[in-house]
Amino acid sequence: MSGNAALVHDLALESYGFGGDHPFNPLRIRLTFELCEALGLLEGYPFVGSEPATEDDLRSVHSLTYVRMVERAGRGVGDPLDLMHYGLGTGDNPIFPGMHDACARVVGAVLEACRLVMRGEAAHAMCISGGLHHALRSKASGFCVYNDAGVAIARLKEGYPGIRIAYVDTDAHHGDGVQWMFYDDPNVLTVSMHESGRYLFPGTGAIDERGRDGGVGYSVNVPLEPYTGDDSWISCFETVVPEVLHAFEPDLILSQNGCDGHALDPLTHLLATTRLYEHVPRRIHELAHELCEGRWVATGGGGYDIWRVVPRVWTALWAVVSHQDLPEKVPVDWLMILGKRSPVELPVLMRDDPAGYPPTVRDAEIADHNHRTTEALLENVLALIQQGAPR
Amino acid sequence: MLLVRDSMTRDVVTLSPQTTAAEALALCREKRIRHLPVMEGGRLVGMVSDRDLRSATPALGDPARAEALQEIRAEGVMTRDVLSAHPEDPIEQAANTMREEKIGCLPVIEGDELVGILTSSDVLEALVFLIGAHEPGSRVEVVMPDRPGTLAGVAGLFGELGINIVSVVAGPRQETPDAGPREGRIGTFKVDTIDPRVAVEVLEQAGYEVLWPP
Numbered sequence: 334m335s336g337n338a339a340l341v342h343d344l345a346l347e348s349y350g351f352g353g354d355h356p357f358n359p360l361r362i363r364l365t366f367e368l369c370e371a372l373g374l375l376e377g378y379p380f381v382g383s384e385p386a387t388e389d390d391l392r393s394v395h396s397l398t399y400v401r402m403v404e405r406a407g408r409g410v411g412d413p414l415d416l417m418h419y420g421l422g423t424g425d426n427p428i429f430p431g432m433h434d435a436c437a438r439v440v441g442a443v444l445e446a447c448r449l450v451m452r453g454e455a456a457h458a459m460c461i462s463g464g465l466h467h468a469l470r471s472k473a474s475g476f477c478v479y480n481d482a483g484v485a486i487a488r489l490k491e492g493y494p495g496i497r498i499a500y501v502d503t504d505a506h507h508g509d510g511v512q513w514m515f516y517d518d519p520n521v522l523t524v525s526m527h528e529s530g531r532y533l534f535p536g537t538g539a540i541d542e543r544g545r546d547g548g549v550g551y552s553v554n555v556p557l558e559p560y561t562g563d564d565s566w567i568s569c570f571e572t573v574v575p576e577v578l579h580a581f582e583p584d585l586i587l588s589q590n591g592c593d594g595h596a597l598d599p600l601t602h603l604l605a606t607t608r609l610y611e612h613v614p615r616r617i618h619e620l621a622h623e624l625c626e627g628r629w630v631a632t633g634g635g636g637y638d639i640w641r642v643v644p645r646v647w648t649a650l651w652a653v654v655s656h657q658d659l660p661e662k663v664p665v666d667w668l669m670i671l672g673k674r675s676p677v678e679l680p681v682l683m684r685d686d687p688a689g690y691p692p693t694v695r696d697a698e699i700a701d702h703n704h705r706t707t708e709a710l711l712e713n714v715l716a717l718i719q720q721g722a723p724r
Numbered sequence: 725m726l727l728v729r730d731s732m733t734r735d736v737v738t739l740s741p742q743t744t745a746a747e748a749l750a751l752c753r754e755k756r757i758r759h760l761p762v763m764e765g766g767r768l769v770g771m772v773s774d775r776d777l778r779s780a781t782p783a784l785g786d787p788a789r790a791e792a793l794q795e796i797r798a799e800g801v802m803t804r805d806v807l808s809a810h811p812e813d814p815i816e817q818a819a820n821t822m823r824e825e826k827i828g829c830l831p832v833i834e835g836d837e838l839v840g841i842l843t844s845s846d847v848l849e850a851l852v853f854l855i856g857a858h859e860p861g862s863r864v865e866v867v868m869p870d871r872p873g874t875l876a877g878v879a880g881l882f883g884e885l886g887i888n889i890v891s892v893v894a895g896p897r898q899e900t901p902d903a904g905p906r907e908g909r910i911g912t913f914k915v916d917t918i919d920p921r922v923a924v925e926v927l928e929q930a931g932y933e934v935l936w937p938p
Contacts, residue, residue, distance in 0.1 A: 356919055417888075423886065423887075423888070423916065423917070424885065424886050424887055424917055424919070424922075425916075425917050425918050425919065467860065467918070469860075474860050474918075475860065475918035476918060506918065509860060531863070532863060532936065532937070533862065533863075534860065534861065534862040534917070534918040535860030535861065535862075535918070536857060536859075536860060536861050536862070536863065536914065537857075537858075537860070599921065600918065600919055600921070602937065602938065
């Protein structure tokens with residue numbers, strides 16, 4: 334199991350952020366790469382640059398009117414009420430200067446990562462600025478303006494007719510935008526594991542959302558109970574993801590690696606630790622080699638504890654993507670420099686100490702509920718995916 | 725969305741009193757429906773459900789089944805005293821009738837004419853639509869003192885924060901086995917934001933108890 338890895342990034346990507354106290358802060362990207370660098374994990378891996386997505390790229394999944402609205406908003410023109418209709422200028426998605434360009438760059442970077450992998454120039458590629466899975470066809474939603482995974486999948490389908498793409502989303506929020514864009518498409522399998530929509534934004538992602546028309550069975554949702562921890566999450570992942578991916582036989586796996594299901598995350602109510610966030614990419618990596626000659630593109634996503642969680646989790650992701658071992662300790666120089674700026678005390682180990690995350694009294698009940706969800710889900714979709722499998 | 729006519733199914737599959745059980749069951753399968761009005765001379769004379777048909781015919785595998793399916797007619801198994809709804813009835817009234825009478829469907833009659841049918845699936849669809857389950861949003865549950873102006877107070881705070889309300893359901897607090905009846909009403913707001921933290925803080929500062937998010 335090996336192959337070269339590509340890291341798609343440039344500084345311009347860090348202009349995607351909403352400023353002020355907004356929780357979606359590009360500083361998390363910077364902190365991650367500084368940590369990777371301090372650990373020596375970037376040696377031999379220069380950043381691969383990319384062009385912004387073109388209007389044609391964006392229009393593969395977004396409406397022209399919406400793209401125009403984003404452009405106008407970023408130039409400071411447009412009627413605020415009109416823009417709000419497109420989800421622009423709300424508390425979640427404030428308008429910032431040049432927002433069209435900043436957002437198109439993120440999409441372009443994920444497109445580049447996919448191209449590298451499809452052309453065989455890299456076995457795996459990572460772009461942690463990507464993962465903006467809530468963006469809808471004509472609406473910004475949940476910090477997401479353009480849907481990078483949506484555009485990448487749509488463009489790959491044009492460039493490689495008949496390609497089968499598995500999108501695996503382990504962000505704490507349902508990957509609604511990507512799901513709806515390919516809801517009737519049997520060549521795109523979307524799998525989303527997330528905190529139940531009964532309790533968390535966006536509210537969708539129940540097990541009965543399983544696709545439409547020819548795509549029935551190809552939208553897979555695993556809603557987890559609030560306060561789900563590593564054990565139950567990993568067990569649900571193992572019950573569902575290998576099974577549906579084997580049945581589907583993808584040509585490429587695109588993963589959304591949001592890490593807002595971590596116990597320290599301020600926006601959600603899940604209790605995962607770094608153990609989950611090491612397990613998931615490792616298994617996706619194995620599945621990519623088992624099923625599609627290693628073709629795997631990993632993106633970022635949500636993650637709002639930008640000091641203690643995001644840098645360590647996405648560094649661990651990069652270690653898997655680039656086949657490097659993850660050191661045990663957070664380097665002292667990173668801690669020295671950033672400890673002064675951080676509003677919270679920084680962890681000194683790369684992996685969370687399980688003692689700091691004791692089991693809760695409801696663990697068994699939650700695990701049982703989640704287990705029943707996965708059983709019902711597989712009954713709902715597995716046969717449909719198997720029937721539609723190629724070869 | 726709040727009247728029967730907004731949620732009912734207009735394209736109704738009907739039977740005549742002479743329709744056989746075999747034909748009726750085939751219709752249920754093909755159209756994936758469970759309730760069939762029986763019409764005679766343009767008027768509703770009864771209702772047949774797939775369950776009526778199944779319980780009136782011998783079980784699958786019984787050699788007598790094929791013959792019985794041809795012999796049994798709609799008029800022999802239908803319910804004759806049928807409860808119905810009017811298109812202008814409020815949907816909650818129709819829902820309450822279905823709940824109290826434990827029935828899955830109401831034919832909708834205007835004048836003497838059958839204009840539609842309202843099933844429990846239609847009622848559920850209306851509920852899902854009303855609570856905005858198809859639009860992105862976060863759930864916020866607030867306890868509101870039972871006096872005028874509290875709903876407006878909560879809604880106003882969301883407005884001041886620039887957070888759009890996708891839907892709101894407000895009603896009495898349900899009794900619990902351990903706490904019994906409780907004061908106040910519950911407002912369940914679906915609000916168009918991924919990050920309700922500031923809203924929760926503002927609501928709590930204003931003296932409201934927020935049940936979710938924790």
